[in-house]
Amino acid sequence: MTAPISNRSDARFEGYHSARWAEPVVMELSSPGRRGAVFPDAGPVPDLPPGALRKARPVLPEMTEHDALRHYLHLSQMTLGMMGVSLFGTCTMKYNSRIGERAVAADQLAEVHPLQHPDTLQGVLEIYANFNDMLCELSGMDQFVFQAGGGADAAYTHACVTRAYHASRGELAQRDQIVTTIQSHPCSPATANAAGFEVITLSLEENGYPSLDQLKSAIGPRTAALMVNNPDDMGIYNPEIKEWIKAVHGVGGLCFYDHANFNGVMTRVRARELGFDACMFMLHKTFGAPKGGGGPAVGAYGCADHLVPFLPSPLVVRQGQGFALDEDRPQSIGRVREFWGNAPQVVKAYAWARAMGAEGLREAADLSVLANNYMDKRLGELPGVTKSHPHIDAWRLEMTRHSVEQVTKDTGCTVVDIANRMTDYGIDALWLSHEPWVVPEPFTPEAGELWSKEDIDYWIDVMARVIKEAYVDPKTVKTAPHKGAIHQLKTDGMEDPERWATTWRAYQRKQGMAEAAE
Amino acid sequence: MTKEPCDRDAAQVLGLVVNPVAGLGGAVALKGTDGAAIVARALAAGAEPHAGERARRAMDAFKRDGGGPVLTGPGNLGAEAAPWADVITLPPTGTAEDTKALVKAMQGRVALILFAGGDGTARDVMAANNTEIPILGIPAGVKMHSGVFARTPERAGQVAAAFLASRGRRMDDAEVMDIDEEERRRGRLSAQLYGMARTPAGPTAHLGPKAGSGGDAVAEIDAALGAYARDMDDDTLYFIGPGMTMAALKQRLGGGTLLGVDAARAGQIIARDLSEADILALLDANGRTRIVLTVIGGQGFLLGRGNQQFSPLVIGRIGLDAIDVICAASKLAALTLPELAVDTGDVDLDQGLSGFRQVITGPGRRQVIRVAA
Structure with missing residues (x-):
């Protein structure tokens, strides 16, 4: 056992202990009549349609304001996550800087709604347009769209764009296969299947990636697209990637670069210069916006000119001195998510990228x-x-x-x-x-x-x-x-439906407790 | 009434069976230890028994994980590895009969049989296990092609403890295979599938917990078989090989054999357990034909192990491109080498079969994998 132990942190080895509270379920803290705030009687029930009126009172915990706050503080103290050192790979855990939080809390974003007239949304649209330019510069692509709600959603966007592209050329019936590799992010095969394609997965070989020969054995007139990461989680960059793209283009397929592993190659490679037709960045990991827990995220999907007509609508475009939303796009695949995606995430990622600058990205x-x-x-x-x-x-x-x-x-x-x-x-x-x-x-x-x-x-x-x-x-x-x-x-x-409970009602029933009166 | 040893609730008891001579042949390159003469040769060549030591490691892990009562054999048949266990009195013979006698004595008295040995021991356990008590192997043999082995002795003990403590007692069917040692010593592999045994649910259980929710490997391969059965061409005669995955496909076509080659047409099995001659006769009488295979064992054999009915003559007549392979992605990932093997006995045919081949792993999913001769 000759593992080197650095001198600095020994004190921390022994010092840690998580907070531990015997915290009941919030409903069990309820005491009849207890209140956080007491309001004056609201008077007679307003004139509402009968269907909108409750017949029974809602079952809510009755507690004081400080009881409620203490309860949730205890729960937060017992929640793991970003409290220690987190080197959680493939997710590129980044600090979500305060500057981004400040930007999205400002009225100019917090108080706007996507259904407002675009003339009243020029500031947000400008951020979209500027960030689009930055991602185009980083990737060499011609247009980005921020609608997808995550990396898998952006991969799905690509599968749909692939479908629309081949359909526009009358080749969709023939091109029913998408090729990927076994260490590419699992959303590539999953979304390709969801879009109706058969998936051909390549196995790793001696060099840590599949050989060009293996790729060539799998592509042909049925190939619709290649969807890959490079590097994948092994950290090994496939140096033959240009040859791969040439081979796939040679049989008429599209090439998609899943940039889940972009962090190590930021400003060092441009997807378009390698030959890719489209790529995807995850703003919630690489670009410093928050992630985790299945929360709102953004998969920024970008492509070259020949695929732009198929992108989801609307696109943010420059118009005269200002910005507009282009919805008149007859070949578009439609929407993959509401409106223009998660705008606060785009603003946070933009703030991060502006704070870093081009040199900062390279240094990172x-x-x-x-x-x-x-x-x-x-x-x-x-x-x-x-x-x-x-x-x-x-x-x-x-x-x-x-x-x-x-x-x-x-x-x-x-x-x-x-x-x-x-x-x-x-x-x-x-x-x-x-x-x-x-x-x-x-x-x-x-x-x-x-x-x-x-x-x-x-x-x-x-x-x-x-x-x-x-x-x-x-x-x-x-x-x-x-x-x-x-x-x-x-x-x-966890796998026994008789034991799990996601509602208070189910919890009471499965614990053999009497249900509260409705 | 006299109190039987371990007269307890059988549902909580672990049965432990150690084959003390398992694994002796490996170190001295005897390719197995089946038979008394080989044991003698191995011992003479300086082999040291280690099955007992591996069983002890498994039992330490079992105890550490809160495992309960154990029923076992005397001395090196189990008691040495688990000194606190209740012992079945039995005069040891030093042969495979000891394993069988212990397993017989455990019927109705244990909920899981943990055995230390290799494929030969697994066969002996299966042969005597009349009431089909689930079994789990502590890897201690030379040959371990069967699907009932945990990856390490500790893992075996942990899985056993977790299985007995669990409410659901989830189980899988696993292949019990063996290789003819006499043939193997002559340099020729000849694997046989001997049957199926119930074992604590895997591969999760055997290989360790997996990250996240993951895919349900069983559901995925089941869906693949459903899609394959649905898309079978009515005018083609399919020869379906042996193995668990293939048996599940045969089940969808009216039921067939686990260990044999069956023929199906128009969604129905029409002939079972075919020999090479049977297949050749059917080829004469039919037009379009295909072969359906799965990967056999952890060694990744496609042809030449357990399915020798697909002889070079048969494969040559059906055609190298008329072979479909269906196998779970998790099984491909667990292969010792990331490639499939063929050994048909015909070098030129093996060459023709090698290269990259697509394996059906799920509905709408194929994986490319290299086939090596």
């Missing part, structure tokens, strides 16, 4: 690669930790998939056990891998440009500690977390 990309290779080097020195394609000694880009298979074989402690135990040291649970697992017992840390060297060192020191614990005291690791708000979840109940 380089830092994220540097941080990953530093991590890769140190993780490689930990006993029992290996990485995907260990025989490839080329530099990895912004993340690499690692494995603790050897630790599992030696000690029985799995990567999930290790992740659980790491949270005892104030580390957010690590990201494992998309499925299927082509690397056993996988984990995929990503530092990006945000996390300091001290944070990265601390994260690795904690992993080193936990692996050491696995060898000398596996029970402690397997029964972790010990310092969290809760211990291990018993997951079997």
Whole structure:
């Protein structure tokens, strides 16, 4: 056990413990007659249609204002997430800067509605138009649209654009297959299927990506499009990508670049210059806008001129001295989401990009690669930790998939056990891998440009500690977390409809409690 | 009435069976340990038994994870690995009969049989397991092609503890396979599928918990089979190979054999368990024909293991392009090498079959994978 432990963070190893409250369900805190605020009697019920009148009073918790606040404060204290160091790979966890929050809280955005006349929305439209220009500069594409509500939605947009493009040329019936790779983001095959295409998935080969020969074996007159990430989560850049695109174009297919892994190549590659017809950026990860929890996000979808007619409507366009919404687009696939997508996210991403500047983006990309290779080097020195394609000694880009298979074989402690135990040291649970697992017992840390060297060192020191614990005291690791708000979840109940409850009513019924009177 | 050892609620009890000579042959390159003469040779060549040690590791994990009562055999048949367990008295013979006798004695008294051994032990356990108690293997043999083995001894103990503690007791059917050791020592692999056994639900259980909600591998392959059955051409005769996935396809066509090659036409199985000669006769009488296969075992064999009825002559007549392969993506991902193997016995045919081939993995999904001769 010769894992290097840095000097700085030892105090933090022992110091952490999550807040832990025996917090009941809010309904159980209710006490009849208790109120947060007492209002004067509202007088007689207004003249409402009978169907709009409640027959019974709503069942709401009766409590004071400070009881309610304390309850939710306790819950927030027990919620993991961004409270420690989070190197959650593939998600490019970034700090959501206050400047973005300030921008969207301003009346000019918070008080507007997309159904207003565009003449009264010129400021927001200008931000859309300017940000469109920036993404076109970064990708070489000709037009972006911000309607898609996330990365998968943008991939779906591409599948629909692909359909419309081939239909316009009378080739849709013939072109019924979309080709992707097994380590591309799973939304590519899923959305291609959803749009009615058959999916052909390429397997990884010795170099860490599928060979050109394998691609050529899978494409032909049925090929509608190629949808790929480059690099994927292994961090290995496919240097033959131009040849791939040439081959797919040669048989009449389109090429889509899923830029989920853009962080390491920002300002270093332009999708269009590689030959891609379209690409997608995730504003909620790469561009510093918030993400997570299935919340509102934006997949910014951009394409070259030959696909612009098929983009969702409306498009924000420059008109005279101002900006307008172009809805008169007969070949458009229609809408993939309401209005112009999640405008606050676009404004936050724009604020982030303006604050960074072109030089800042390049520096961030380089830092994220540097941080990953530093991590890769140190993780490689930990006993029992290996990485995907260990025989490839080329530099990895912004993340690499690692494995603790050897630790599992030696000690029985799995990567999930290790992740659980790491949270005892104030580390957010690590990201494992998309499925299927082509690397056993996988984990995929990503530092990006945000996390300091001290944070990265601390994260690795904690992993080193936990692996050491696995060898000398596996029970402690397997029964972790010990310092969290809760211990291990018993997951079997999650698949048992007789036990889960998502409403108070169901909770009462399944716990054998009497239901409150209606 | 005298109190039987471990006279407890059978639903909570784990049965432990150790084959003390399992794995002996591996280290001395004997390719297995089936038969007393081979055991003697292995011991003479300096092989040291390690099945007991691996069983002990599994039982440590079982205990650590809160596992309950255990019923096992005396000495190196189990008690050495789990000294606290209740013991079935039995005079050891030092042969496979010990495994069978223990499994027989456990019928009705345990809820899961955990055994340490390899494919041969799995076969012996299955043969004596009259009431089809679910089984789980601690990997301790030379050959482990069967789907009942956990990946590590610790994992086996953990899965056993979790299975006995769970309310649902979810189970899967898994293939029990073995390779003829005599043939293998002569350099020729000859794998047989011996049947199916119930095992705690996997591959999640065996390989460890997966991230996120993930895809439901069983539902996906089931949907693929549904789509395939629906799209089968009425005028084509299909020869459907052995294996669990193929049995599920045959089930959709009226039911067929697990281990044999069956023929189907117009949505119905019309002939079962065909020999090479049967297939050739049907070829003479029919026009368009296709072969449907799945991948056999963790070694990724497509042809030449367990489906030798598809001889070079048969494949040559049906055509190399008239072969459909259906296999779950999770099974492809779990292959030892990320490629499929063929060994038809005809070198030129094997060459012709090699290269990139598309495997149906789901409805509207295919995966390209290299086939190597």
